[in-house]
Amino acid sequence: MNSLKSQGFAPVVSDRKKDGSEWTVKEKIMLGLSPKEYMAVQLRNPFNWVLWAIYAIGLPILVGRFIFGLGWVTHSSYDYPWGLFLGWGLFVMVPLSASGFMMGTTVELFGRKDFKSIERLGLLNGLLGYLFAVVFLQVDLGQPWRLIYPMFVSLGPAAVLFLVAWHVATYLSCQVAELVPAFSEWMGFPKAKKFIKSIVLGLTIAGIILSTLHQGALGALFTYAPGKVHPLWFSSPFQWFHFFVSAVFAGLSMLIVVSTLTKWFMRWRCDENYLNNLSKLTLGLAKGASLALITYLVIKIIGIAHDNDWQYLATGWGGWFMFEMVVGVILPLIVFTMAVRNSNASLARFGAFLAVFGLALNRLNTALITFNWQLYQEIPHWREVVIVITVYATYIVVYRAVLARMPILYTWKETK
Amino acid sequence: MKMLNRRSFLKGGLAGGAAIAAVGTSKQAGAAGQSFGGYPDSMGVLVDLTKCVGCRTCEAACNKEQGLESPDKPFDDLSVFEEKREGGLPRRTTEKAYTVVQKYEVEGREHPLFRKVQCNHCNEPACLTSCFVNAYKKTPEGAVMYDPTVCVGCRTCMIACPFYIPAYSYSSAINPVVKKCIMCYDTRLKFGRPPACVEACPQEVMTFGKRKDLLKLAHQRIGQNPEAYVDHVYGETEVGGTAWMYLSDVPFDKIGYDTHLGDQPIISYVKEFLAIVPMVLTIWPALFTGFYLLSNRKDALKNEDNKS
Amino acid sequence: MGGRKKTLVGMAALMLLTAPLVAQSWAGDGPGSVELGSLANHYSAVTFDHAMHTGVATSCAECHHHTTGASPTDPTCARCHEAGGKSRSVACRDCHSDKRFSAEDLAKIEETPKMYHKGKLGLKGAYHQKCLGCHTTMGGPTGCQDCHTRNDKGDAFFNSGKYAPAPTAKAGH
Ligand code: SF4
Ligand code: SF4
Numbered sequence: 001m002n003s004l005k006s007q008g009f010a011p012v013v014s015d016r017k018k019d020g021s022e023w024t025v026k027e028k029i030m031l032g033l034s035p036k037e038y039m040a041v042q043l044r045n046p047f048n049w050v051l052w053a054i055y056a057i058g059l060p061i062l063v064g065r066f067i068f069g070l071g072w073v074t075h076s077s078y079d080y081p082w083g084l085f086l087g088w089g090l091f092v093m094v095p096l097s098a099s100g101f102m103m104g105t106t107v108e109l110f111g112r113k114d115f116k117s118i119e120r121l122g123l124l125n126g127l128l129g130y131l132f133a134v135v136f137l138q139v140d141l142g143q144p145w146r147l148i149y150p151m152f153v154s155l156g157p158a159a160v161l162f163l164v165a166w167h168v169a170t171y172l173s174c175q176v177a178e179l180v181p182a183f184s185e186w187m188g189f190p191k192a193k194k195f196i197k198s199i200v201l202g203l204t205i206a207g208i209i210l211s212t213l214h215q216g217a218l219g220a221l222f223t224y225a226p227g228k229v230h231p232l233w234f235s236s237p238f239q240w241f242h243f244f245v246s247a248v249f250a251g252l253s254m255l256i257v258v259s260t261l262t263k264w265f266m267r268w269r270c271d272e273n274y275l276n277n278l279s280k281l282t283l284g285l286a287k288g289a290s291l292a293l294i295t296y297l298v299i300k301i302i303g304i305a306h307d308n309d310w311q312y313l314a315t316g317w318g319g320w321f322m323f324e325m326v327v328g329v330i331l332p333l334i335v336f337t338m339a340v341r342n343s344n345a346s347l348a349r350f351g352a353f354l355a356v357f358g359l360a361l362n363r364l365n366t367a368l369i370t371f372n373w374q375l376y377q378e379i380p381h382w383r384e385v386v387i388v389i390t391v392y393a394t395y396i397v398v399y400r401a402v403l404a405r406m407p408i409l410y411t412w413k414e415t416k
Numbered sequence: 417m418k419m420l421n422r423r424s425f426l427k428g429g430l431a432g433g434a435a436i437a438a439v440g441t442s443k444q445a446g447a448a449g450q451s452f453g454g455y456p457d458s459m460g461v462l463v464d465l466t467k468c469v470g471c472r473t474c475e476a477a478c479n480k481e482q483g484l485e486s487p488d489k490p491f492d493d494l495s496v497f498e499e500k501r502e503g504g505l506p507r508r509t510t511e512k513a514y515t516v517v518q519k520y521e522v523e524g525r526e527h528p529l530f531r532k533v534q535c536n537h538c539n540e541p542a543c544l545t546s547c548f549v550n551a552y553k554k555t556p557e558g559a560v561m562y563d564p565t566v567c568v569g570c571r572t573c574m575i576a577c578p579f580y581i582p583a584y585s586y587s588s589a590i591n592p593v594v595k596k597c598i599m600c601y602d603t604r605l606k607f608g609r610p611p612a613c614v615e616a617c618p619q620e621v622m623t624f625g626k627r628k629d630l631l632k633l634a635h636q637r638i639g640q641n642p643e644a645y646v647d648h649v650y651g652e653t654e655v656g657g658t659a660w661m662y663l664s665d666v667p668f669d670k671i672g673y674d675t676h677l678g679d680q681p682i683i684s685y686v687k688e689f690l691a692i693v694p695m696v697l698t699i700w701p702a703l704f705t706g707f708y709l710l711s712n713r714k715d716a717l718k719n720e721d722n723k724s
Numbered sequence: 725m726g727g728r729k730k731t732l733v734g735m736a737a738l739m740l741l742t743a744p745l746v747a748q749s750w751a752g753d754g755p756g757s758v759e760l761g762s763l764a765n766h767y768s769a770v771t772f773d774h775a776m777h778t779g780v781a782t783s784c785a786e787c788h789h790h791t792t793g794a795s796p797t798d799p800t801c802a803r804c805h806e807a808g809g810k811s812r813s814v815a816c817r818d819c820h821s822d823k824r825f826s827a828e829d830l831a832k833i834e835e836t837p838k839m840y841h842k843g844k845l846g847l848k849g850a851y852h853q854k855c856l857g858c859h860t861t862m863g864g865p866t867g868c869q870d871c872h873t874r875n876d877k878g879d880a881f882f883n884s885g886k887y888a889p890a891p892t893a894k895a896g897h
Contacts, residue, residue, distance in 0.1 A: 111708075227677060377503075
């Protein structure tokens with residue numbers, strides 16, 4: 001598409017075509033291309049070939065999961081009841097999607113209107129991350145059709161997962177509402193946008209509350225297994241706080257990562273305003289992320305000191321822990337600081353990749369790798385890995401499709 | 417963007433309030449984390465490991481009583497003791513076996529020691545407190561029951577159980593459920609009868625009775641025969657106490673028992689988080705509305721500066 | 725389905741199990757042999773050669789505690805029963821309940837707070853702990869079927885013999 005644009009193609013940016021007639025919904029879905037052109041564009045993109053390959057292998061296996069049961073795609077471990085579906089799909093996806101509530105807070109609450117051009121990307125990143133966390137959950141649940149049981153059929157309100165379920169559900173609706181303006185512009189429903197504008201503050205505050213609690217709750221879930229997670233990754237009084245604070249830098253870093261990807265691969269869809277502000281905003285995000293990183297580093301150390309886990313640092317697990325902390329926390333912290341000081345956005349982008357990696361490693365370490373550290377290590381079944389890749393590919397496909405259409409990376413031009 | 421006026425600000429506040437009300441149910445979470453300590457007259461089982469001969473009669477009895485799938489090997493096949501699961505660990509409870517006997521060769525002990533494993537029916541079960549659909553129930557008789565009709569299959573109970581007891585019927589696509597010992601509640605315990613394994617055991621390794629009486633008996637046995645037992649009743653205090661308790665003549669950590677579980681029920685580790693829930697729910701809205709007003713005051717002042 | 729039926733079958737099995745078919749033939753000071761049938765549901769009754777065992781044991785008290793009048797060998801018992809304390813009956817089942825853990829037995833313990841022998845073994849437990857305990861130290865037979873012949877019901881119970889699972893079943897993950 002980038003090359004198309006350099007040849008003079010003008011993407012949809014408003015209700016009306018150049019000649020003044022209105023775009024139909026179908027035309028908008030086709031990105032303003034004719035069906036033939038659209039197919040040609042899809043076929044030309046090598047990334048799509050990769051996706052098709054993934055689906056060719058992954059879809060049958062995903063379907064098989066529901067026909068033959070979890071036992072067919074996982075090792076059916078009783079000792080490791082949670083595998084990659086939750087380890088990756090829930091515990092990594094959700095913190096990386098914390099960008100939604102943080103952008104809302106920055107722009108709507110703290111009045112940082114200068115972040116406006118990246119706010120919607122932050123919100124979308126949040127919404128889709130949560131949505132696919134739920135998809136992953138549905139793949140993992142033994143009886144996915146009972147998903148609403150904790151809400152309406154049989155309630156266990158003392159359970160941390162109960163809180164996660166309610167909060168994620170409520171927060172998902174919050175995020176959908178927050179993105180209604182983008183959708184209504186694109187579809188041409190100005191009323192919906194107006195309504196949301198009037199309640200945006202309430203939505204934003206609800207978003208902060210819900211996010212604080214469920215990001216923390218994902219950590220608190222592991223306090224049910226105090227002896228099973230390695231002490232360096234576990235601290236019962238601080239677990240929720242560790243998870244919450246790391247979600248802050250993870251969400252911001254993920255936003256930098258995604259915006260970088262859009263800048264590289266979807267430049268055709270970004271407008272001047274977005275592209276011109278991006279470097280400055282990247283540094284702003286990096287600054288926020290570095291504050292969260294330093295907080296995280298300090299409370300991690302406090303956690304170790306509080307539980308007196310120093311002796312573990314000298315073990316093999318300690319080495320692994322140090323690797324995670326150095327590469328995933330300290331290094332991005334240094335890189336972010338240097339980037340902010342030298343106003344070097346590319347450096348900040350590199351730092352963001354590191355921080356996202358660090359977060360993912362931390363969650364996988366907690367949920368899978370150091371879980372049952374006194375027993376043995378579980379290597380996921382290859383079908384489990386394939387399904388994770390397939391669902392994640394779908395996440396990317398949906399993400400890309402929305403970005404290509406709705407006014408996320410560009411500003412909608414009102415024609416009336 | 418147009419600055420919010422007072423009216424729309426109030427409306428926004430209301431929407432926020434509604435969202436909070438929607439999740440307000442979780443406030444109960446803070447209150448529900450109270451200590452419980454178990455039912456006073458609940459029943460229990462005292463397992464005297466020194467008496468077990470590893471005949472696996474209990475496993476067979478459990479299989480028949482609970483109508484479980486037939487085993488991979490006959491119940492009189494003693495080669496199962498040499499079977500190892502991943503990590504070189506001894507076999508554990510599965511969807512086909514609610515109880516298994518393990519064999520331990522202990523240095524300095526003339527004969528191997530056999531250990532029967534099944535759900536310990538904790539006083540404050542981790543499985544129960546972690547379940548978000550309330551599928552578990554601790555009956556006054558002491559059994560920890562599981563209701564397969566509401567289970568969603570998130571398997572948090574398996575994460576939470578400190579004894580690695582609950583298994584899951586992964587093989588079923590339509591109706592996978594948690595599989596664990598229910599102390600024969602619906603066929604026996606409810607009517608005051610002991611679990612099938614207790615009754616079947618030829619060695620009377622297990623003594624069935626009120627938990628509080630069993631504790632006295634356990635200490636009496638240790639007291640009368642101090643050289644035959646280590647001075648500890650496993651399950652008396654572990655994770656808040658369990659209905660099934662154990663006597664042994666070798667230190668418990670040598671025969672696969674986790675001796676680092678502590679005396680606090682698992683839920684006590686979760687309380688720190690549950691306690692912050694109501695706080696966040698009440699303080700955050702006020703705090704962030706305050707931030708909002710402050711930041712917009714700055715804006716307003718700036719606007720005035722610009723005007724003048 | 726089958727819940728009630730199962731319970732009934734279970735109860736019948738229990739009744740069989742707990743009705744000891746004890747037949748004795750006397751010779752001299754004690755019975756020559758004793759039929760022990762407390763596991764009759766799964767095994768045929770054991771013929772216990774009492775006369776032979778009296779020759780092996782150093783004292784009646786080794787098995788009969790204080791009931792025969794001899795001084796008990798177990799120091800814990802001796803604390804109270806040093807002098808022997810002959811009982812009206814010396815038969816195992818007259819002290820060791822064949823209905824251990826039944827509601828009546830549990831109630832009896834409950835209603836007699838001063839009862840000392842609260843943890844007294846049931847009949848089956850007493851036999852096996854005594855027999856196996858001694859057999860292990862003296863090198864007597866210890867396998868289940870060294871003493872009992874298992875019947876068809878027993879084979880089914882243990883999923884053994886003709887009820888054995890097909891060998892194809894591979895050990896689960
Ligand atoms: S042993 Fe495990 S499964 Fe059994 S009651 Fe305790 S926590 Fe629950
Ligand atoms: S039936 Fe009794 S002696 Fe036999 S293995 Fe089970 S607990 Fe041990």
